[in-house]
Amino acid sequence: MYPINDNIEKPLTQHIKNDGSWLTLKEYESTGGYQALKKALQMKPAEIIQVVLDSGLKGRGGAGFPTGKKWSTIDISENASSIKYLVANADEMEPGSFKDRFLLEGNPHQLIEGIIIGAYAIQASFSYIFLRWAYHLAGKALTQSIQEAYDAGYLGKNIGGSGFNLDMSLHISVGRYMCGEETALLNALEGKRSNPRAKPPYPSNSGLFGKPTIVNNVETLSNVPHIIMKGANWFMNLSKTGEGGTKLYGASGKVKSPGLWELPLGISLRELLEDYAGGMADGYRFKGVLPGGGSTDFLVEEHLDVAMDYASVAKAGSRLGTGTIIVLDDKTCPVGMVHNLERFFAQESCGWCTPCREGLPWTAKILYALETGAGKTEDLNILEFHTHYMAPGNTFCALAPGAMEPLQSALKYFKADFEMHIHQHKCPWNS
Amino acid sequence: MTEKVLTSGDISEIEKAYQHFPLRSAACIEGLKIIQKNHRWVSDDAVKELAELLEMSPAAIDSIATYYSLIFRKPVGRHVIMVCDSVSCWIMGYEGILNHLKNRLNIGYGETTQEDRFTLLSICCLGTCDHAPAIMINNDLHRDLTPDKLDAILETYK
Numbered sequence A: 001m002y003p004i005n006d007n008i009e010k011p012l013t014q015h016i017k018n019d020g021s022w023l024t025l026k027e028y029e030s031t032g033g034y035q036a037l038k039k040a041l042q043m044k045p046a047e048i049i050q051v052v053l054d055s056g057l058k059g060r061g062g063a064g065f066p067t068g069k070k071w072s073t074i075d076i077s078e079n080a081s082s083i084k085y086l087v088a089n090a091d092e093m094e095p096g097s098f099k100d101r102f103l104l105e106g107n108p109h110q111l112i113e114g115i116i117i118g119a120y121a122i123q124a125s126f127s128y129i130f131l132r133w134a135y136h137l138a139g140k141a142l143t144q145s146i147q148e149a150y151d152a153g154y155l156g157k158n159i160g161g162s163g164f165n166l167d168m169s170l171h172i173s174v175g176r177y178m179c180g181e182e183t184a185l186l187n188a189l190e191g192k193r194s195n196p197r198a199k200p201p202y203p204s205n206s207g208l209f210g211k212p213t214i215v216n217n218v219e220t221l222s223n224v225p226h227i228i229m230k231g232a233n234w235f236m237n238l239s240k241t242g243e244g245g246t247k248l249y250g251a252s253g254k255v256k257s258p259g260l261w262e263l264p265l266g267i268s269l270r271e272l273l274e275d276y277a278g279g280m281a282d283g284y285r286f287k288g289v290l291p292g293g294g295s296t297d298f299l300v301e302e303h304l305d306v307a308m309d310y311a312s313v314a315k316a317g318s319r320l321g322t323g324t325i326i327v328l329d330d331k332t333c334p335v336g337m338v339h340n341l342e343r344f345f346a347q348e349s350c351g352w353c354t355p356c357r358e359g360l361p362w363t364a365k366i367l368y369a370l371e372t373g374a375g376k377t378e379d380l381n382i383l384e385f386h387t388h389y390m391a392p393g394n395t396f397c398a399l400a401p402g403a404m405e406p407l408q409s410a411l412k413y414f415k416a417d418f419e420m421h422i423h424q425h426k427c428p429w430n431s
Numbered sequence B: 001m002t003e004k005v006l007t008s009g010d011i012s013e014i015e016k017a018y019q020h021f022p023l024r025s026a027a028c029i030e031g032l033k034i035i036q037k038n039h040r041w042v043s044d045d046a047v048k049e050l051a052e053l054l055e056m057s058p059a060a061i062d063s064i065a066t067y068y069s070l071i072f073r074k075p076v077g078r079h080v081i082m083v084c085d086s087v088s089c090w091i092m093g094y095e096g097i098l099n100h101l102k103n104r105l106n107i108g109y110g111e112t113t114q115e116d117r118f119t120l121l122s123i124c125c126l127g128t129c130d131h132a133p134a135i136m137i138n139n140d141l142h143r144d145l146t147p148d149k150l151d152a153i154l155e156t157y158k
């Protein structure tokens, strides 16, 4: 995983083996595993939430919502619902994202411990791990590890003699990107289609089977044991900016060494691209990058020194998203790339609301026409129109606005390439 | 009376699944998965029988079965090949892999080879984009693919 011996602290990944096997319970315990749980069970739930708040941990699922803040929306008073749920979102289907897989396959107990601590903090009695079907090895690792955790008394009744009870179940999903959207995920867990739900009520009030529920990403929850063990300040200081922690960053596309690296939150895009991904592959030049998966805006050359944290990437006009960058090179057609993305989003639209259900296939069709030489000048206006038509607030969930991010930014930075397709009646990259 | 699709084994597995839920209908996806695991695909009759078991209408079950991309409502072969067609695999040339497969097997998407050996499907990003292009065959992930590598891999699925 690491081409570079950089002496950077890597709490999430330092113990992950490179032989393809995961850390068993014994191995995890020998690295200090489940000590954080023991510590947490001595604390009050509200104290745990405070530490997580102070650590600055932001949700790693893409939206970057502060985790402590999310947890504090749950009513943990005496008269709160006795049934609450914590759900780990392991659906990872954002195109170009491959970070949660690494944590699931390499260190399942780290996630399980994070879930147990999170569940204790919000006083949940049941937890689910929502895993996409394609992650078979992760499914095996989790099944075995959940059983080990039960056998060791970390799950079940009266955990560690604390009086706290928690059950955990693995749900293996059967496809659809929309299952990753948190309210759609709850519908899928209830055996329904993964259409999203109207908010409010928020899941923290009325979630799974109508009970208070928190949904968190795998990477988010995997950070929790370390925060409890080493404290909020330590976590905050791991990062290069005011947002705490490390981040799993990845790179795919025509770079020399595609891969995944745990690095301080806020390293620059240039460092990631050049020092870790090794720069562009021989014969290819950098043209642009989606900084955090398929549903983020392109950044270009002028943005290479942007810090890869939530605030800085937002300021540059995009989103950190999942932190796995997809690199566009000069020999790959930007229109073709955006076509591939919009076709994906059109296919994965759940069909619940009209702008997305009708607009995404239309968008994909126009891009296909451009790619095959049938594009017309007015097509660019129609594409532009759709980026407003599916802007945030006009659709039921974030799928459609997310889908517009690569398109709107491609129209901004690569307009000349779109026009070339129209004038030459063909894709200039496909001669 | 026509023969039932669901065996007593299927039924007891499905019953076990819905005991975990406050509502029987919540076990719909689990039920479909169980049927597919045991029968490779989900037939119309299987949908009707599952509907009875879960006290739902067949249409309600089918709306769920047809929504999820990994529930097969048509017969599939012994081995299902799923080609990642998402963005990083596209950049790294998955189309070459797909064309090679189509030519080798003489089938297109959604089709099955003679003697039911292979069915060809597409799938969204497999979460292994740093090793693109990638495919899955049944439960196995194959990455960093080239046409030559692919030929050797196909031979291992009889």
Ligand SMILES: Cc1cc2nc3c(=O)[nH]c(=O)nc-3n(C[C@H](O)[C@H](O)[C@H](O)COP(=O)(O)O)c2cc1C
Pocket: A058, A059, A060, A061, A062, A063, A064, A065, A067, A070, A089, A090, A091, A092, A093, A094, A177, A178, A179, A180, A181, A182, A183, A215, A216, A217, A218, A220, A221, A397, A398, A399
């Ligand atoms: C279409 C769509 C797909 C999503 N897929 C995922 C996913 O696969 N994994 C994930 O953690 N979050 C995904 N999210 C974000 C979730 O809705 C949610 O914000 C996240 O799971 C919350 O966890 P966090 O606060 O720990 O980041 C998706 C959102 C949308 C709109």
Ligand code: SF4
Pocket: A178, A196, A348, A349, A350, A351, A352, A353, A354, A356, A357, A395, A396, A397, A398, A399, A400, A401
């Ligand atoms: S935006 Fe798209 S995916 Fe989201 S609810 Fe509407 S139709 Fe479904």
Ligand code: FES
Pocket: A095, A096, A097, B084, B085, B086, B087, B088, B089, B090, B124, B125, B126, B127, B128, B129, B132, B133, B134
């Ligand atoms: S795009 Fe194919 S594995 Fe991610």
